[in-house]
Amino acid sequence: xxxMRLVIRPEVADAVAQRxxxxxxxxxLIAHGLPWPLNLETAFTxxxxxxxEGAVPATIAVLNGQxxxxxxxxxxxxxxxxxxxxxxxxxxxxxxxxxxQTASTTVAATMxxxxxxxxxxxxxxxxxxxxxxxxxxxISADLIELARTPVTVVCAGVKSILDIPRTLEILxxxxxxxxxxxxxxxxxxxxxxxxxxxxxxVDTAGEAAALIQAHWALGGGGIVLAQPVEEHTALDPNxxxxxxxxxxxxxxxxxxxxxxxxxxxxxxxxxxxxGQTLRANHAxxxxxxxxxxxVAREFARL
Numbered sequence: 001x002x003x004m005r006l007v008i009r010p011e012v013a014d015a016v017a018q019r020x021x022x023x024x025x026x027x028x029l030i031a032h033g034l035p036w037p038l039n040l041e042t043a044f045t046x047x048x049x050x051x052x053e054g055a056v057p058a059t060i061a062v063l064n065g066q067x068x069x070x071x072x073x074x075x076x077x078x079x080x081x082x083x084x085x086x087x088x089x090x091x092x093x094x095x096x097x098x099x100x101q102t103a104s105t106t107v108a109a110t111m112x113x114x115x116x117x118x119x120x121x122x123x124x125x126x127x128x129x130x131x132x133x134x135x136x137x138x139i140s141a142d143l144i145e146l147a148r149t150p151v152t153v154v155c156a157g158v159k160s161i162l163d164i165p166r167t168l169e170i171l172x173x174x175x176x177x178x179x180x181x182x183x184x185x186x187x188x189x190x191x192x193x194x195x196x197x198x199x200x201x202v203d204t205a206g207e208a209a210a211l212i213q214a215h216w217a218l219g220g221g222g223i224v225l226a227q228p229v230e231e232h233t234a235l236d237p238n239x240x241x242x243x244x245x246x247x248x249x250x251x252x253x254x255x256x257x258x259x260x261x262x263x264x265x266x267x268x269x270x271x272x273x274x275g276q277t278l279r280a281n282h283a284x285x286x287x288x289x290x291x292x293x294x295v296a297r298e299f300a301r302l
Contacts, residue, residue: 005066005067006067006069006113006116006117007063007066007067007068007069008069008070008117009058009068009069009070009071009072011056011070012056012058012069012070012117012119013117015056016117016118016119019300020055020056020300021053021054021055021056021121021293021296021297021299021300022055022056022057022058022119022120022121022296023050023055023056023057023058023119023121023122023123023289023292023293023296024058024059024060024069024110024111024113024114024117024119024121024122024123024151025043025046025047025050025057025058025059025060025110025122025123025124025289026059026060026104026105026106026107026110026122026124027059027060027061027071027079027104027105027110028087028104028105028106028107029042029043029124029125029281029285030042030043030059030076030079030080030104031061031079031080031082031085031087031104032085032087032104032263033125033263033266033281034278034281034282035270035278036080036081037080038278038282039080040076040077040080040081041282042281042282042285042286043059043076043080044073044076045282045286046123046285046286046289047059047289049286049289049290049293050123050289050290050292050293051293052290052293053290053293053294053297054293054297055121055292055293055296055297056070057070057289058070058114058117058119059071059076060105060109060110060113060114061075061079061102061103061104061105062086062088062093062096062097062101062102062103062104062105063075063102064100064101064102065096065097065098065099065100065101066097067093067097067113067116069113069114069117069119079102079104082102084102085102085103085104086101086102086103086104087103087104087106087263088103088104088105088106088109089106089108089109089141090106090108090109090111090112090141090145091141092109093105093109093112093113106128106141106142107122107124107127107128107140107142107145107153108128108140108141108142108144108145110122110124111142111145111146111149111151111153111222112145112149114151115149115150115151119151120150120151120152120212120296120299121151121152121154121292121293121295121296121299122151122152122153122154122292123153123154123155123285123288123289123291123292123293124153124154124155124285124288125155125156125159125189125281125284125285125288126155126156126157126158126159126160126189126284127140127142127143127146127153127155127157127158127159127224128140128141128142128143128158128159128162128262129142129143129158129159129162129163129164129166129167129170130143130162130163130166130167130170131161131162131163131261132161132162132163132248138257138258138261139170143167143170143171143174143176144174145222146171146174146176146221146222146223146224147174147175147176147221147222148221148222149221149222150216150220150221150222151222151223152208152212152222152223152224152225152292152295153222153223153224153225154181154225154226154227154288154289154291154292154295155224155225155226155288156187156188156189156226156227156228156229156284156287156288157186157187157188157189157194157226157228158186158188158189159189159262159266160188160189160190160191160194160235160240160244161244161247161248161262161265161266161269164186164188164194164196165196168186168196168198171224174221175220175221176221176222176223176224177200177211177215177220177223177224178198178199178200178224178226179198179200179201179202179208179211179223179224179225179226180198180200180201180202180226180227181201181202181203181208181225181226181227181291182201182202182203182227182228183198183201183226183227183228184197184198184201185197185198186198186226187226187227187228187229189229189280189284190229190234190235190240190269190277190280190281191229191234191235191237191240192228192229192231192234193228198226202225205291205294205295205297205298206298208225208295208298209295209298209299209301209302210302211223212225212295212299213299213302225291225292225295227287227288227291229280229283229284229287230283230284230287233279233280233283233284234280235273235276235277235280239273240273243269243272243273244265244269246268246272247264247265247268247269247272248265250268251264251265251268
């Protein structure tokens with residue numbers, strides 16, 4: 001029989017036990033989201049941004065069947081270079097553990113393991129959501145995980161390739177607060193704004209921490225804290241939609257669907273925009289890690 005042992009590295013375990021700020025970071029970005037060596041540079045810089053704000057970074061993955069919270073430098077390097085890493089959402093964690101696989105964790109899987117480790121703040125690039133009309137039944141497990149797991153996800157909204165209005169409707173139905181940081185409109189990952197209004201806004205890390213505390217005092221689950229990508233790295237909305245349309249047509253032409261669709265579209269967008277989406281992705285991940293650390297610090301004070 002396979003037993004599951006959650007490995008929490010000493011620095012992370014000590015910080016959680018002492019109620020000091022900790023920020024979880026996902027590993028799918030490293031293994032599947034960005035090319036070498038930008039993936040490793042982004043991972044290192046995001047962890048450094050968390051530390052600079054006085055919090056402990058905890059990158060999460062499954063290593064040879066062991067769910068691990070707080071990867072070391074060598075493990076980040078191996079994950080960034082590896083070519084046979086499984087991409088694990090929540091549904092895939094048990095299989096990865098039982099088969100002793102090495103797996104990167106998506107937003108849903110990272111939330112699950114972060115919660116088990118006692119970590120309440122998590123920084124990522126963008127959450128998953130409902131796909132556009134080409135694949136209307138493809139809805140990310142991230143949305144369901146947000147409904148049931150009390151972890152705050154700091155992000156740049158949902159990925160711009162998705163159906164954002166539908167995604168926001170699903171989050172509302174699931175009772176997930178969608179909070180804008182310094183904005184009244186929902187960010188769209190590579191693009192600063194989706195044009196969709198959001199119902200709650202905070203302008204400081206302290207305000208965010210107070211809202212988080214109130215939501216969890218009411219027995220709530222996850223929270224989306226969304227800040228826009230910085231203007232100087234954001235893509236022009238019209239240029240992005242043109243590139244996305246081209247990428248979607250290519251995906252339909254080769255029959256890509258399911259969990260392979262998002263990475264395919266992101267790879268094609270990087271090529272079509274001559275790397276602009278990669279630069280934006282790198283910048284927004286680091287900015288989100290920094291904000292998550294600031295909020296974690298304020299939450300720890302509460």
